Amino acid sequence: MNKSIQKLAQKEVQDYVAKNLKTDLQRLVLKGSPFPDIAIQALATQISGKKDAEKKLPTWFAAKGVVYPPKLNMEQCSSELTAHYKASLLSGKTLVDLTGGFGVDDYYFSKRFERVTHCELNAELSTVASHNFKVLGATNIQTYEGDGAVFLQRMQRADALYVDPSRRAGSGRVFMLKDCEPNVIENQELYLHKAKQVMIKAAPMLDINLALSDLQNVAEVHVVSVKNECKESLFILRAEPRKEAIKMVCAMLGNTSPGLFSFFPDEEKNAESAFSEVQNYLYEPDAAILKAGAFKLLGERLQINKLQQHSHLYTSSDLVDFPGKRFKVLQTILFNDFKKAQVPKQINVVCRNFDLKPEDLKKRFGLKDGGADFLFFSTDYKNRKVVIHAQKINFT
Numbered sequence: 001m002n003k004s005i006q007k008l009a010q011k012e013v014q015d016y017v018a019k020n021l022k023t024d025l026q027r028l029v030l031k032g033s034p035f036p037d038i039a040i041q042a043l044a045t046q047i048s049g050k051k052d053a054e055k056k057l058p059t060w061f062a063a064k065g066v067v068y069p070p071k072l073n074m075e076q077c078s079s080e081l082t083a084h085y086k087a088s089l090l091s092g093k094t095l096v097d098l099t100g101g102f103g104v105d106d107y108y109f110s111k112r113f114e115r116v117t118h119c120e121l122n123a124e125l126s127t128v129a130s131h132n133f134k135v136l137g138a139t140n141i142q143t144y145e146g147d148g149a150v151f152l153q154r155m156q157r158a159d160a161l162y163v164d165p166s167r168r169a170g171s172g173r174v175f176m177l178k179d180c181e182p183n184v185i186e187n188q189e190l191y192l193h194k195a196k197q198v199m200i201k202a203a204p205m206l207d208i209n210l211a212l213s214d215l216q217n218v219a220e221v222h223v224v225s226v227k228n229e230c231k232e233s234l235f236i237l238r239a240e241p242r243k244e245a246i247k248m249v250c251a252m253l254g255n256t257s258p259g260l261f262s263f264f265p266d267e268e269k270n271a272e273s274a275f276s277e278v279q280n281y282l283y284e285p286d287a288a289i290l291k292a293g294a295f296k297l298l299g300e301r302l303q304i305n306k307l308q309q310h311s312h313l314y315t316s317s318d319l320v321d322f323p324g325k326r327f328k329v330l331q332t333i334l335f336n337d338f339k340k341a342q343v344p345k346q347i348n349v350v351c352r353n354f355d356l357k358p359e360d361l362k363k364r365f366g367l368k369d370g371g372a373d374f375l376f377f378s379t380d381y382k383n384r385k386v387v388i389h390a391q392k393i394n395f396t
Contacts, residue, residue, distance in 0.1 A: 002127045007038055008046060009065045009131065017046045021054075049074050056080070057104060065135045069102055069128050076166075077102040081253045082224055082231055087112050089222065089236060090199060092159025098148030098182065099164045103129035107138050109162065116141045117155075119148035149182055152194060161195040167203065175205040177214055185214045188237065192217060198237040204230035204291065211235060212246065220247045225288035226254040228325070233291070250288035252323055261289055261323050263297055271296035275381035276305035276315060278332040282376065282390050283314040284350070286324040298323075307386075311353040311378045319393070327374060327390035335377070335385035339365070343389050346371040352378045354385065 007013065013035065020028060025044050033040040049068025053061040056079045060066050068074060078086070087108035095109050100118035102125065110116045110133075118133075118141055120126035126145040133141045144151050148163075165180035177200075178185050184200050191198045202211065212218060215235055219242050222234040250261040273296045289298060290312060299306050304316040319326065333341045346368045349358040354377040361367065361377060376388040 002131075004038075004042070005067050005127060005131050007035075008042065008067045009135075011064075013038065013043070013046075014064060017043065017050055020047050021051055023047070045070060059107075059136065060104075060132070063132075063135055066132050067128050069125050073102050073125060078104045079226065079231070080104065080108075081226055083108040085222075085224060085251055085253060086162075086199065086201070086234060089220075089234070090160045090162075090197060092196065094158040095160040095162060096148075096151070096155060096158045096195070097162045097164075098152060099162075099166070100129060100143070100148075101125065101164065103133060103141070105162065105164070106141055107133065107136060110138045110141050113159070114140060117144060117151070117158075118142070119144045119146065119151050121145075121147050149187075152187075152190065155194060157193075158195045159197065161191050161198045162201070163191070163198070164201040175203060176207065177202065177211050188216055192237060192239045196239050198239075200235040200237070202233045202235065204232060206233055208233060208292070217241055218246050219244075220249060221292075222249045222251055223288040223292045224251045224253065225286055225291075228252075228255070228287050230287040230291050248292050248294070250286065250292050250294065250323070252286045252288050261292075261294065261298070263292075263294055268294055268297045271300045273299050273306045273309065274304075275308065277380065278307065278329055278386065278388055279305070279315045279317045280329055281316050281319050281393075282327040282329050282388055283316070283320075283322045284325040284327070284352075284376075285312060285314070285322075289323060306381070308353060308379050308381045308383070311380075313352050313376065313378055313388075326393040327376075327388075328393055330373070330389045330391060333387045333389065335387055338387045341387070341389075343375065344371055344373050348374045350374060350376050352376060354378055 029040050029044055033043055046068050048071055052074045059080060083105045086105055091112060093114045095113045096117045097106050098119050100106060100120040103118055106116050106118045118129055123145055126143055130143040163184055165182055165184055167180050217237045218235055219238045220236040224232050245264045248263050252259055285298060295312055299314055302320050304314045304320060307313045348369060349361055349367060351358050372391055374390050378386055380386050
């Protein structure tokens with residue numbers, strides 16, 4: 001074991017880290033390290049990492065002897081929620097992760113595969129991950145310290161490959177796979193030669209349609225959100241060419257709303273929206289559904305109406321089980337009449353298909369964020385600017 005990691009894993013150091021989770025780190029750094037052979041900056045990294053892990057990685061947080069990497073690596077790693085979901089999508093005996101990182105995904109893959117290989121170019125990160133796998137009892141993960149591209153060339157065929165490419169610096173505003181390293185577009189034929197199934201993870205800002213035009217043999221696309229925040233898009237490629245259409249899956253994790261919404265692109269293309277005035281209930285789709293583009297099909301399946309083609313808000317007279325936020329409508333006001341309306345001054349402001357931003361509206365009408373009520377500024381099917389005053393309905 002690396003000596004610095006061995007020192008950080010010692011009980012007295014781990015106890016010190018746990019004791020100082022709520023301590024101001026800047027003040028702590030000024031005091032210096034209580035351990036002569038461990039720099040205070042290294043201790044600060046451990047405290048910061050464990051604090052981040054409390055909600056994001058509860059298994060790591062609870063384990064004794066876990067060592068954390070620098071903050072950037074903690075920010076980039078998957079949460080346990082998303083890692084658990086990813087692992088459920090692949091199966092087989094062997095999996096190779098070409099971009100291992102902190103190893104959260106591989107820990108969960110190891111519960112589904114007999115053998116997992118974690119490749120990581122960063123020597124320190126590779127050593128940290130290897131140490132933590134042992135601490136967590138994931139004995140079927142082997143680590144390769146080096147370039148995953150090199151390992152790929154000489155490895156035997158695996159059941160699955162996992163790649164999480166990172167965006168190259170200075171690659172522009174539009175996020176595309178060709179702007180990432182490793183370049184999965186250039187390497188996809190080799191990937192499909194080396195594995196029966198390939199999962200490519202992409203950041204949420206990736207244009208899904210552009211990616212699909214660049215990738216071969218895509219069987220499924222999973223758009224993953226956690227508590228209504230889009231976290232990642234997953235592209236699953238199969239070595240065997242498929243005649244079936246690409247399956248789109250919206251995976252909504254971390255709340256009690258319906259967890260999955262699946263569809264095929266042609267279903268959305270052929271669906272028809274019904275429009276109406278604002279009724280008793282208002283619905284705002286989960287971020288995963290909006291990212292996947294299931295705008296018409298959502299309303300058709302649930303038999304609820306849209307406010308307007310581009311507003312992406314839905315309404316119904318009776319409450320339905322909806323994949324997203326649900327609201328009880330209190331009143332609907334024409335925007336031109338809003339100045340005379342009686343609404344709380346402390347209220348949450350949301351704009352959907354509206355030509356002003358929430359900050360502009362709050363300033364114009366003297367509104368402040370907060371409270372239980374919401375104001376939706378939108379456009380209805382008659383192209384009228386409307387304001388919907390509503391209260392959120394929590395899932396029970």
